[in-house]
Amino acid sequence: MSYRIAEVAxxxxxxxTTLRxxxxxxxxxxxxxGANGYRSYDDxxxxxxxxxxxxxxLGIPLTDVAELVKAYDVEDCSTVAHQVVELVATRLAETQTRIGDLVALAAQLQGVSARLADAPTSGRCGDGCPCVTAAPAAPAGRRTFVSLTRGPVVATPDAxxxxxxxxxxxVPHRLADWQALVARAVDREAIVGGMALQFVASPELVAEVARLAAAEQDCCSFFTFTLQMSTGTVRLxxxxxxxxADVVAAMFGTAA
Known part of the structure; x- marks a missing residue:
């Protein structure tokens, strides 16, 4: 079958314009x-x-996409898929690092915003003025909550x-700890409301799972963690x- 460029687009x-x-x-x-001078695409x-x-x-650079296209034209699907998997793994690691950096930046920006909101209504800027670009240290005993969704932080009695x-x-260190743990999972299963990870049991792993789950629940109370242990296996x-859902997928992956 023949297609014109507008149909392919x-x-x-x-x-x-992207196709061109x-x-x-x-x-x-x-x-x-074709005879009319228009581009003609086939299946x-x-x-x-x-x-x-x-x-x-997927955010794969065009230089890498070009190499994939060469493989796509001559290789078996399994070979191409393997190359895509490797590039996706690299992209995922980069993205997870950026998530940590962005959450950290969001916390800093939120602190700056709160400080600027307390700026005096009169007088010139000077020493001690809150019009600065660096966030101050958070007051002792006070937590700063950074939204992990597109909307603002809004609390309701039901959610x-x-x-x-x-x-x-x-934040980046916590994400790195989770990434290291998730990489050790031998199986993943989508469950209602989240993800289940299965590991080969060991005292060290059980302690690490429990430590991270407790630490995460303390700062991100919207998570619910359930730890199940049986002979030779640990299920989180x-x-x-x-x-x-996007936060769960970013931190704990998805089922194959």
């Missing part, structure tokens, strides 16, 4: 042109572009707040409200 979900750009940089070959072109758009949507009170500089169930 609609089918793969990108503007026609992919041609210009050599990511895809230039399609044949193979369409499937290749769907593959490109799908991998690009826990999807927010974290962990100190900003501790993590549940959270529907609004925190």
């Amino acid at each position: 609609e089918l793969v979900g990108v503007p026609a 750009y992919y041609e210009d940089i050599g990511l895809v070959g230039r399609p044949a042109r 193979a072109d369409l499937e290749r572009l769907r593959f490109i758009v799908a991998t690009k949507s 826990p707040v999807i927010a974290c009170s962990l100190e900003a500089d501790a 169930e993590v549940r959270a409200p529907d609004d925190a």
